[in-house]
Amino acid sequence: MKKRQFIIIFLVLLSLGFLLSMSIGPIKVSIKDIYNSIFNFTGTKAENAIITVRLPRFLLSIVVGVSLAVAGSIMQGLTHNPLASPQLIGANSGAALFVVLSMYLFGGNGSLSITLVGFLGALLGGVIVYALCGRDFSPIRLSLAGFSVHLLLSSITQGIIIINSRVKDNIIFWLVGSLDKAKLDGMVYNYIFLFIVIIICLVGGKKLDILSLGDEVALSLGENTKFIKIVYMLMALLLTGFSVSLSGPVGFVGLVVPNIVKMLLGDKMKEVIIYSALGGALLLIYSDIVSRLISYPFETPVGIATALVGAPYFLWLCKRGDRSEA
Amino acid sequence: MKKITSVIVAATVMAVSLLGAGCAAEKKVDSAKKEEVRVVKHAGGETEIKGIPKRIVVLEIALADALAALDVKAVGIADDSDPKLVIDEIKNKVGDYTSVGSRYEVNLEKVSSLKPDLILADQNKQNAVLGELKKIAPTVTVDSFNGGYKESLDAVKIIANAVGKSDKVEGILKNHNESILKYKEQIPKDEKRTILPAVVTKSGFHAHADHSYVGSFLNELGLKDPLKAKDAYNKLSIEKVAEINPDVMYLMVSEEDTIIKEWKDNPLWKGLKAVKDNKVFYVSRPKWAVSRGLISSEGIAKDIIETLYKK
Numbered sequence: 001m002k003k004r005q006f007i008i009i010f011l012v013l014l015s016l017g018f019l020l021s022m023s024i025g026p027i028k029v030s031i032k033d034i035y036n037s038i039f040n041f042t043g044t045k046a047e048n049a050i051i052t053v054r055l056p057r058f059l060l061s062i063v064v065g066v067s068l069a070v071a072g073s074i075m076q077g078l079t080h081n082p083l084a085s086p087q088l089i090g091a092n093s094g095a096a097l098f099v100v101l102s103m104y105l106f107g108g109n110g111s112l113s114i115t116l117v118g119f120l121g122a123l124l125g126g127v128i129v130y131a132l133c134g135r136d137f138s139p140i141r142l143s144l145a146g147f148s149v150h151l152l153l154s155s156i157t158q159g160i161i162i163i164n165s166r167v168k169d170n171i172i173f174w175l176v177g178s179l180d181k182a183k184l185d186g187m188v189y190n191y192i193f194l195f196i197v198i199i200i201c202l203v204g205g206k207k208l209d210i211l212s213l214g215d216e217v218a219l220s221l222g223e224n225t226k227f228i229k230i231v232y233m234l235m236a237l238l239l240t241g242f243s244v245s246l247s248g249p250v251g252f253v254g255l256v257v258p259n260i261v262k263m264l265l266g267d268k269m270k271e272v273i274i275y276s277a278l279g280g281a282l283l284l285i286y287s288d289i290v291s292r293l294i295s296y297p298f299e300t301p302v303g304i305a306t307a308l309v310g311a312p313y314f315l316w317l318c319k320r321g322d323r324s325e326a
Numbered sequence: 327m328k329k330i331t332s333v334i335v336a337a338t339v340m341a342v343s344l345l346g347a348g349c350a351a352e353k354k355v356d357s358a359k360k361e362e363v364r365v366v367k368h369a370g371g372e373t374e375i376k377g378i379p380k381r382i383v384v385l386e387i388a389l390a391d392a393l394a395a396l397d398v399k400a401v402g403i404a405d406d407s408d409p410k411l412v413i414d415e416i417k418n419k420v421g422d423y424t425s426v427g428s429r430y431e432v433n434l435e436k437v438s439s440l441k442p443d444l445i446l447a448d449q450n451k452q453n454a455v456l457g458e459l460k461k462i463a464p465t466v467t468v469d470s471f472n473g474g475y476k477e478s479l480d481a482v483k484i485i486a487n488a489v490g491k492s493d494k495v496e497g498i499l500k501n502h503n504e505s506i507l508k509y510k511e512q513i514p515k516d517e518k519r520t521i522l523p524a525v526v527t528k529s530g531f532h533a534h535a536d537h538s539y540v541g542s543f544l545n546e547l548g549l550k551d552p553l554k555a556k557d558a559y560n561k562l563s564i565e566k567v568a569e570i571n572p573d574v575m576y577l578m579v580s581e582e583d584t585i586i587k588e589w590k591d592n593p594l595w596k597g598l599k600a601v602k603d604n605k606v607f608y609v610s611r612p613k614w615a616v617s618r619g620l621i622s623s624e625g626i627a628k629d630i631i632e633t634l635y636k637k
Contacts, residue, residue: 026569048593049565162431171529180530180563181588297569298560 003275006265010278017285021058022050024289026297056182060246061284061302063190064179065253067243069280070198072254073261073272074236077208078229082262082317083139085255086122086240090149092251094125095244097157100171104160119241125153126237177250177303179288193242198277201235204228205270212269250303252310253280259317283309366488369449370456370467378490379444383437383463384420386429386448387411387612388470388478388539391619392485393446394419395498402426402440410580411612415621438462444488470618472558474542478618502620509627510547512635519573520552522600525615526577526584530561539618540576543626568594574634575600578611607633 022034027049037047037055068086075084086092098121099114132145161171207228210218218225243250257279261272287305294300366373383402384390390403390412399421405411406428412420424440427433429451437445442463447456449467459465466488468481479499486495523540524533534540534551538558541551552570553560562570575598577586589595600606613625 026563026566043593045568045594045597048597049568052592052594053563053565174529183588297566298555299563 003265003271006275006278010282013282014285017282017289018058020289021061021285022054024292025049025054052184053182056184056187057179057288058285059184059187060179060182060190061288062281063187063194064243064247064250065257065280065282065284066194066198066277067239067280068250068253069257069276069283070201070273071236071239071243073258073269073276074201074208074232075254076258077212077269077272078232078236079142080212081139081142082259083143083255084146085252085258086236086243087150087249087251087255088143088146090125090129090146090153091122091237091240092125092244092249093150093153093157094123094128095119095121095241096175096249097121097153097160098124099245099248100157100160100175103171114245115242117241118245119238122237122241122244123234125149126233130233174248174301176301177248177306178299178301179247179291180299181247190246194239197235197239197242198273201232201273202270204232205268205273208232208269212267248301248303250284250306252306252314253283255317256310256313257283259313362490364487364490366466366484368466368484368488369469370465373464373466373488375444375464375466375488375490379442379464379488381440381442382444382446382489383426383440383442384446385426385432385437385452385459386446386468386470387416387616388618389446389448389468389481389485390420391416391617391621392478392482393489395482395502395620396486396489396491396494398489398491401442402437404429404432411616413610413612413617413622413625415625416617416619419621432459434458434462446485446488473618474537474539475546475623476542478539478620478623482620498620502624505624506546506627509624509631512631513548514635515548517549519605520550520570521574521576522552522567522570522572523576523578523614524562525559525611526579526586527581528583528585530585531564531567531589533560533562533567534558534615535560540578540614540626543623547627547630549630564589564592564594568598571599573599573603574605574607576607576609576614576629576633578614579608580611605634 019031019034023029027046029046029050033044033046034050036042036044037050041047041051071091072085075086075089076082078084095118098117102114102117129142129146129149132149133141157175207223210221210223211225211228215225240254258272258276261275261279265271265275283306284302287309288302290305290308291300291302294304362377364375366375381401382393382398384393384400385404387403387405390400393400394416397419399419400423402424403412403420404426407425409425424436426436426440429448432452432455434455437459445459445463445465447459447465447467448471449469450471452459452467456465456467466484468484469477470481473481482499483492483495486492521544522533523544524531526532533553535553535555535558536542536545536551541553541558544551552572577584595601607629609629613622614629
């Protein structure tokens with residue numbers, strides 16, 4: 001597939017996703033309401049629903065989708081392993097554990113501090129898996145180490161929830177990944193943060209390609225491989241912690257999107273990062289739409305919709321991986 | 327040595343049984359009642375219960391309300407380790423009890439350590455452990471969590487049979503119906519306003535549908551719950567609340583920090599009829615949503631009259 005085709009399809013799907021995302025919900029909304037809410041706001045019920053509920057959700061789903069997809073593409077690039085993703089590297093569950101723990105201990109809601117807490121948790125999960133793997137990021141080793149750590153961290157999270165029944169009620173919905181707390185206030189900071197991190201990642205995109213030639217070649221080309229690896233891993237974990245603090249641990253996005261992008265457009269890292277960001281945004285936008293329809297007019301967590309798409313793909317990927325190794 | 331011991335044991339047993347026989351001869355009527363075997367029909371089938379249970383463990387707070395209405399004490403209640411969930415009116419009747427943990431994850435060891443002779447459970451909530459419970463003591467179940475107001479009255483009858491108070495239950499229900507009727511008479515016949523009850527927590531707005539306990543009780547009083555849904559309890563988005571746009575809202579709370587803090591500045595919330603008319607009332611979640619019985623429903627009716635019909 002050509003890149004131009006990809007961009008055109010992306011723009012078409014993005015516009016369609018925007019229209020669907022604005023129109024689907026309990027309050028009936030016309031195209032005119034959508035237009036008015038943005039350009040000619042008069043304060044009707046429909047316009048308020050768009051501005052205060054649906055638009056923030058749409059914008060947040062883009063932030064979460066982009067963060068997870070970019071994090072996944074970097075993790076896969078660093079480990080040369082198509083299974084690497086925020087979920088499998090223990091980052092999702094680590095971030096979730098820390099966020100739940102901080103809610104339990106402090107009941108806190110401050111957005112910046114929660115992002116930091118999420119990042120530290122993602123870091124913890126990532127470091128444990130990294131330590132367990134040593135230098136060997138083969139699919140089997142990473143899957144086993146990552147999944148064990150994921151289970152361990154999740155079980156601690158569940159332990160906290162079971163001990164404290166008051167926390168339980170507040171967190172279960174969030175733990176599957178949910179966008180229903182989206183607010184327009186502060187949204188612009190999310191975008192600024194995301195933009196900066198992605199620029200940093202793109203600046204060194206070439207270095208990731210050199211790394212993919214193998215450590216020895218990279219070293220002989222004069223690259224400080226350790227430094228590059230650490231910086232990129234930190235960026236990926238930062239993005240994961242950021243997205244978890246916003247919406248809870250949404251699964252499968254970081255796994256599925258970079259793999260599809262690589263299949264369609266090749267594996268130059270800079271491009272994989274850019275197109276994964278676009279694909280991640282689309283996946284979350286449409287997952288959010290599906291999640292609203294599953295038990296309409298009541299809410300279903302968006303993580304259920306991404307799992308519906310992601311889990312079959314993951315199995316297919318495992319099966320395909322088997323064949324290529326045999 | 328062993329022989330001597332067994333002789334002593336045999337002698338003791340005989341002595342005790344003779345003594346018992348003597349007592350029985352004296353209080354024939356009482357013992358006849360004790361030996362009586364009742365077959366109790368309930369949500370989980372039929373259970374035989376001998377005599378009058380004295381050590382009752384209750385695994386759903388709504389069933390503690392029924393016990394309290396029958397003026398029977400409980401030795402254990404699953405109160406989620408939060409004594410505030412059991413309202414004072416019930417606490418005063420059931421007496422000092424031991425908490426047996428969460429209603430969702432009953433502490434079986436604690437239940438069995440209380441040596442109950444009757445367990446009252448919710449057919450759905452404790453479905454997974456019913457087999458274990460039956461091994462500890464005869465277990466009578468009621469579908470309370472999903473049931474409406476009518477089902478809660480039926481539950482009182484079932485529990486009355488289980489605790490041997492079937493002769494008293496009709497009188498108790500008659501008194502209850504009379505006091506509900508008194509409240510009902512204070513509500514105008516042409517009341518058209520829609521009333522949405524919802525539990526609000528930090529995580530969300532959980533509205534109770536028209537067939538839920540509170541919804542069906544409102545209906546009994548001649549009031550209307552506008553939410554129609556398959557499930558009794560439904561998490562609503564602010565948009566859905568705005569679409570329903572109820573005239574009155576009763577928000578059942580057990581903590582101060584709720585989602586309303588986030589919603590109250592939203593124009594959709596400010597535009598609600600109930601908010602504009604100042605008809606949003608905060609009420610006790612233990613009383614309105616948790617207890618679901620005779621005692622608490624009289625409390626709910628009183629709250630409604632005081633908030634909507636008294637100046």
